[in-house]
Amino acid sequence: MLKFLTDENIFPSTLEILRSYNFDVMDIKESGLIGISDREIMDLAKREGRIIISLDLHFANIFLFPPNECPGIIVIRIKPAVPAKVDRAMEDFLQRMDPKKIEKALVIISEDKFRIRR
Template sequence: MNFLVDENLSPRVAELLAKAGHDAVHVRDLKATSAPDSTIMALAAADARVIISADTDFGALLAYARAKEPSVVLVREIVELRPPDMANVILGHLDVLEPHLRAGAIATFTATGIRVRALPLR
């Protein structure tokens, strides 16, 4: 899968996802540090990337626009994990999440599991 890791997460997460065989970049790699969320969404959509972020604003922006892309993986509740552990959690669930993310979804990691909502949000 193609990922865009938001600036509120370590660039190491992108490195680890790339090492696992995915096309993963950090916003820093795209010179988009401090860019508005709408710009991050446009960059992700243009390259068919899934945003990985701890920022819940992406869900609000997607709902407001009734957008079908980009997909977002929210890691707010597991943000305290070290980058290798976070990458492992994401990678460990991709077999289940990938079809949803390819179709357009927001996947939220919680302390007790994962919640997936299809896009567009209603």
């Protein structure tokens, strides 16, 4: 089963969607870790074996955050990033994704598609 680490910018409704699929989700806000750096998030994901989910485009920089050095990174790239649009895109992604293909990869989710980069 996939395990996720959600950044503090992920909406509570998006967390609910992830959990409705019975994924193991650790949220930065719920864990009392608000304000930790992106590097600390990456290190936590490595230790916990979790795929990072964030709206933060810094995580899409494969030179700063190589996805093959952690369980994986998912960046949600939707403008404007409002709960309804993010939730719809996440639901679509979860219904179509192949868990094996997102491990140790960078996934960019947009409103109508997602891209996987290794």
